[in-house]
Amino acid sequence: MATFLESPRFPDTIAFGATVGPTYLTVVNTIYSGRDGRIPAWTQSRIRFEVGRRAMNAADTATLDAFFRAVKGRAYGFRIKDWTDYTATTGNGVLTPAATPGRYQLGKFYTTGALNETRSIQKPVAGSPVVYLNASPLAGAAYAVDSTTGLVTLTQSSFASAGVNGVTVGASTVVTLASGIPGLGVGGTLAFNSGFGGADQALLAGQAFQITALTGTQYTLAVNTTGKAITAGSAIGTRYPQGADVLAWAGQFDVPVRFDVDEMKKQVMDRSGGDLIVDWGSIPLIEIRV
Structure with missing residues (x-):
């Protein structure tokens, strides 16, 4: 390179x-x-x-x-x-979800009528970007910005989370958490870190899934794990921003x-x-x- x-x-x-x-x-x-x-x-x-x-x-x-x-x-x-053109505001500074839960790519939104383009911002000015959730700035400890790539990583501990106590494999996977996560219900998305154990832990580790049913602290997820070997390990489930939440940023690039x-x-x-x-x-x- x-x-x-x-x-x-x-x-x-x-x-x-x-x-x-x-x-x-x-x-x-x-x-x-x-x-x-x-x-x-x-x-x-x-x-x-x-x-x-x-x-x-x-x-x-x-x-x-x-x-x-x-x-x-x-x-x-x-x-x-x-x-x-070297600044983004909360009106046009967007964050596009990356493959890993809690990680986003900085972008800038340009629009004219019904036409638009989202420009990838990969070289933000170090220390400049501020990330907003639903129009309120997040605390600095809640995220990290890589000024060499424009990738934003949300800090898991800054968002509602709970440890995984158990995993029941099947056509729909049931994950039991140590406690319920406030504001996270059916239709929402539950994300996990990479703490699972078992030969097939990669099916859940570092992934996010839609919740199809909820009973107490048991979250039924839209992922088929029939016959797979997955244990709770030290995994943690997290409520990162959901579909109705608006993430934005402002700063220079x-x-x-x-x-x-x-x-x-x-x-x-x-x-x-x-x-x-x-x-x-x-x-x-x-x-x-x-």
Whole structure:
């Protein structure tokens, strides 16, 4: 895998003057009548930056020159701030559930009329994102944000939980908890950590299941474990946010990019007040998938 430089970020002062915008790849097939069919090849855009084609002073020139040498042209990826779009609010900052219960991917929601796109945010600014549940900010201890991937992990101990006392396998699996979990009933989702025992524990460990029946502390789950060997072990059942709950976030993020050239061209144009004025040719940057 190619090297990615998490720090330092591309100089903000130079990024501020960039020409920037999203790009897509569309396959267009035109027929003899002049009509065409269009197939979007990408579900997510790639943002392009142009940081050259302008004059810079000697200090910015030296900074850009050093950065280009450090990342070796197109070789390394790095962060850049898109000054036209670098924040999310609780109105458009969304969290998309990942495969593991209690884990979510940061995203930003863009909408126009009935059309919309959810952009994956994989490079949040460290310490910036705040996660909200039903419009209220969660305590910092209730979640952790990986600033290198944009993955949010909810802290199990911060949500209503109970230990698993027993597992009854069958066409519908019955899990007996040490105590009932408030607010979690039929139709809700019960999630588990990886503490189960038995040869077939992977069927329940780290998974979440819909509750189809509830009697006291016995939760009947929509998962077939007939003939399987699963024991309670040290498993814990948790009520993470449910379907009716709204998770959102607010904060700042960067764009992962690389230079799209291996060569730079610069030329001294003037000397103003003892400072060199350097004209830079085209310096394109392109967003990368990480």
